[in-house]
Amino acid sequence: MGMMQWRVRPVLPAAKLVAALAVPALAALFAEGDVVRWGLAVVAAAALAAWAARDLVVPVRLAADPAGITVVTGFAGRRHLPWARIERVRVESTARRGLRSDFLEIDAGDAIYLFTTNDLSAHPEEVAAALADLRAVA
Template sequence: MPAESSGQWRVPAALPVLKATGALALVALGLLLAEGDPVQLVLAGSAAAGLLGWALRDVVAPVRLAVDPEGLTVIEGWAGRRRLPWATVESITVERRGRLGLANEVLEIDAGESLHLFGRSDLGAEPAEVAEALHAARPAD
């Protein structure tokens, strides 16, 4: 996103499709491998239901972060929204962590009493790029 005073970041459209496909694959594997064992069927069904719920959240609330001249709007809870005026935003940083040989970046928005974390799959963009855009959109004090 270019340096503007407003914009939004959302979950990539392919992600909920991928999650739903994974849920269907879990159900199919559960039916194929369970051989009548109800415990395995319940486990596969529960995992698939969780994955479908996660995919549904991506469809119901795809926009995870929005910015405008007055502040930020972040997702809160399953699909709620929370408004953060610029005065409450203490810092916007990108945390880089390595684990199991993989590097991961997370956008951190510290609003004093709350901390909001966004990964690449939440934003559909690199967290460092989003942080730059948020800094550019923030009015000078």
């Protein structure tokens, strides 16, 4: 097995950019000259644009090869973890208000990395199985 990568769903950055453009448009309709509402709209639009920029700058959230895995840290940093440092890979499921969420949890001892289906463009259980197979080969 060679290098494997999981990336953000392509539709997410586009949706975030559309939302970043829609917020000021909505402010124009409802702010009615209120400086505070305009300020909040600008801050919200900037936050959405920054969130979309992260998806565009670092679309690959998780990569794995026989040497270990590479995860995204911070805004656009990367951290390589050899297989020996990874204590556990598991899928954590939560159910709240009728909604179920699954997370891929990678425990590296000093840090825990969580990935959603949207981060991986795949179900976390599929990714956990692929990581287990790759780790067994390594």
